[in-house]
């Protein structure tokens with residue numbers, strides 16, 4: 022097993038450890054994140070699809086499958102010709118804008134030089150173009166061949182050189198750089214087969230790739246599922262505005278086939294779930310301004326609305342409650358009515374659960390481990406309501422002061438909730454009492470949370486990062 026495959030298994034290994042959650046890794050995302058969804062590409066790569074609002078596109082974040090084998094050795098010198106070694110360190114990539122500052126402690130701010138050495142591996146054979154962007158000089162050697170040789174004073178300038186690389190071996194790579202004075206900058210990028218032009222980074226590190234799909238309208242919500250039953254995951258995208266659209270991106274071997282339906286409303290919430298039990302997921306859309314819950318599905322390669330329910334009130338979130346017969350009921354938050362509406366698989370009304378204050382956020386799961394799906398709601402005053410599933414209905418509500426939450430997900434041991442200040446807690450039921458167990462502080466602005474195979478991914482739009490948290 023190569024190193025990449027080993028890292029890949031760490032990222033995807035099933036099962037949840039009992040260790041407490043910690044940020045194992047953060048991926049920086051360029052763009053205004055609206056939502057994230059776990060997503061597998063048809064070529065086998067697994068990662069996260071990221072909806073970028075203002076950019077109007079869906080990007081892919083996954084462990085890098087090619088790049089540096091481990092960190093580079095960086096040796097920094099006083100003098101433009103490696104005269105006096107001042108500092109040795111490890112750099113995971115070459116992406117520096119030092120300006121007028123020194124490139125490291127003990128190294129002069131002018132008339133210095135740097136030598137980076139390491140190895141690089143690719144997964145796809147072909148011609149790779151390397152790009153240096155430096156102020157001042159740069160030299161690049163790959164596999165013993167000098168492919169960029171611009172050892173000259175200059176403002177930041179990009180130069181490129183090409184080389185054919187094949188998978189299955191590691192190539193030596195060496196970049197040298199000097200600064201004569203003034204500002205200094207050094208960057209090393211590449212492009213090649215399936216490799217968009219980007220700064221070279223370490224294999225295994227989470228990285229944002231080129232767009233999976235460019236959308237015509239900004240995406241608001243994103244969810245993945247195999248809508249046409251061809252074993253390739255597809256994406257459902259909810260667009261904001263009136264009238265808002267649902268777009269389904271059916272994954273093909275070399276891209277996506279897109280189909281869109283006008284919802285005729287201003288949609289705010291979307292879930293993907295096999296509601297009717299036919300083995301393929303439906304798309305359930307609701308709106309905070311209009312009063313409909315609508316169900317869409319792919320039938321004979323078209324996106325069709327198959328059911329609609331008028332709630333008579335504005336809606337908060339909708340969640341699916343898995344039934345023993347493989348179909349799903351839906352719980353729909355109606356904050357204006359201080360009610361959680363329970364609908365059956367054909368959108369028939371089954372029950373109404375009451376809250377004291379308006380509740381908008383819901384989560385479903387089996388939180389008392391009796392095999393029946395339960396539902397919990399979070400209201401505007403910081404109270405949680407828990408209804409245990411029982412037969413065809415629910416036990417009376419239990420309440421718990423959870424604090425105001427912005428995002429929740431069911432976990433094997435309870436409910437993971439992010440509150441307004443960015444604190445992540447595990448809400449846990451034992452006996453018939455609930456407790457909140459703080460797990461970590463994500464920082465303000467964390468607002469979306471999705472399950473990955475051995476942990477969770479949290480969207481931190483205000484920091485422009487996705488945190489991957491392992492363990493529970």
Ligand SMILES: [Ca+2]
Nearest residue numbers: 156202203204
């Ligand atoms: Ca300079």
Ligand SMILES: [Ca+2]
Nearest residue numbers: 247249251253
């Ligand atoms: Ca599919």
Ligand SMILES: [Ca+2]
Nearest residue numbers: 295297299301
């Ligand atoms: Ca279905």
Ligand SMILES: [Ca+2]
Nearest residue numbers: 387389391393
């Ligand atoms: Ca239960």
